[in-house]
Amino acid sequence: MTAAGRSRLLALIPYDTAVTMADLGRLSGLSRPTLADMLHRLQAEGAVLCEPAVASGGRGRPAQRWRRRPPQGMFAALAFSRDSVRVRVASSDDRVFAEREARVNVALDVRGALDAGRRLLHECLAEADSATDSLTNLTLGLPCPIGDGGQPQPRGFLPDWVGFRPVEWLRDWLPDIRISVENDANLAAVGELVEGAGQGCRDLVYVKLAPGVGSALVVGGRLYRGAAGYAGEIGHVQINEMGHPCVCGARGCLAMELYIAARHGTGGKGGLLALTELFRRCDAGDTAAGRVLGRIGGQMGEQLGALANMLDPERIVISTADVPPHPALLAGIQDGIHRTALPPVGDLPVIPSPLGIRAEPLGGIALARGTYLTSPGNL
Numbered sequence: 001m002t003a004a005g006r007s008r009l010l011a012l013i014p015y016d017t018a019v020t021m022a023d024l025g026r027l028s029g030l031s032r033p034t035l036a037d038m039l040h041r042l043q044a045e046g047a048v049l050c051e052p053a054v055a056s057g058g059r060g061r062p063a064q065r066w067r068r069r070p071p072q073g074m075f076a077a078l079a080f081s082r083d084s085v086r087v088r089v090a091s092s093d094d095r096v097f098a099e100r101e102a103r104v105n106v107a108l109d110v111r112g113a114l115d116a117g118r119r120l121l122h123e124c125l126a127e128a129d130s131a132t133d134s135l136t137n138l139t140l141g142l143p144c145p146i147g148d149g150g151q152p153q154p155r156g157f158l159p160d161w162v163g164f165r166p167v168e169w170l171r172d173w174l175p176d177i178r179i180s181v182e183n184d185a186n187l188a189a190v191g192e193l194v195e196g197a198g199q200g201c202r203d204l205v206y207v208k209l210a211p212g213v214g215s216a217l218v219v220g221g222r223l224y225r226g227a228a229g230y231a232g233e234i235g236h237v238q239i240n241e242m243g244h245p246c247v248c249g250a251r252g253c254l255a256m257e258l259y260i261a262a263r264h265g266t267g268g269k270g271g272l273l274a275l276t277e278l279f280r281r282c283d284a285g286d287t288a289a290g291r292v293l294g295r296i297g298g299q300m301g302e303q304l305g306a307l308a309n310m311l312d313p314e315r316i317v318i319s320t321a322d323v324p325p326h327p328a329l330l331a332g333i334q335d336g337i338h339r340t341a342l343p344p345v346g347d348l349p350v351i352p353s354p355l356g357i358r359a360e361p362l363g364g365i366a367l368a369r370g371t372y373l374t375s376p377g378n379l
């Protein structure tokens with residue numbers, strides 16, 4: 001068994017639910033004899049547990065089930081968004097946990113952002129009465145695409161992070177723990193699956209409008225990253241070929257057009273501030289603000305409708321980070337979906353995120369624990 005084969009198989013075995021050898025065969029593509037041999041070796045070294053077979057009442061021998069042995073110790077999530085960092089540490093059973101957050105200009109100040117992350121992690125560990133050597137797994141969340149092998153692709157998204165290697169920085173400081181890197185929207189989607197609007201859901205689209213547009217796809221109960229790690233970049237679909245230049249190098253991308261529309265709607269305030277301001281004005285009875293929200297939602301919804309035609313998800317979860325999404329925005333999104341999706345697909349529920357940006361550290365902890373698995377092609 002090679003080291004790569006070992007970690008590839010281990011990543012397919014959850015900590016908290018047991019899977020059969022048939023499940024693992026399907027996910028890994030390995031033959032039954034090869035799998036049996038690898039599983040017994042992993043069992044011998046204590047990395048996996050074999051649960052006794054339970055007769056199902058059907059014919060044939062009942063199947064043995066396998067799960068990962070939970071690591072003892074603490075898990076951590078270091079979740080960066082464009083303008084803040086959130087840190088959470090938790091024990092394997094979640095009985096002990098702590099969470100902190102700080103505002104910092106993540107995109108333009110990599111050192112400041114990482115220093116804030118380190119300080120908050122120390123504070124969380126102190127509150128949980130733990131030390132850094134009790135950490136076993138850490139998930140780093142970043143608001144940029146994460147390419148093959150967990151390499152962040154910050155160009156155009158996080159200017160000050162270009163050429164910087166955050167995992168190496170963490171390894172210098174935390175040499176003995178397993179570190180994985182994940183896109184911020186992917187973290188949040190997992191958080192929603194664990195504790196939010198995605199509970200019990202196997203096919204989900206998650207959208208974060210704040211201050212850019214990020215999305216994440218959950219297909220068949222698994223986070224889907226795509227071949228190069230760029231799956232879900234709906235914000236960079238061109239909706240206006242004569243539109244404004246975008247950070248990605250293209251022109252008229254959905255994210256940029258929504259940003260400009262929100263800015264115009266408030267007379268100059270940009271990004272998330274504009275959206276929050278539009279929510280406030282709409283609640284105060286400003287019909288013009290309501291129309292802007294409806295138009296922004298409609299443009300977003302038209303793209304989501306096209307995506308829904310492809311994926312046929314059970315539901316779409318919308319987050320506007322620190323504030324709940326306004327009903328006028330959600331109604332616009334639903335209208336846009338109806339314009340572009342087939343009738344049965346377009347009737348899917350569009351649900352406001354109950355967790356907001358807190359979904360990100362929660363998802364980071366779930367991924368650090370191995371509760372939610374990544375796509376088999378991206379291990």
Ligand SMILES: [Zn+2]
Nearest residue numbers: 236246248253
């Ligand atoms: Zn773009």
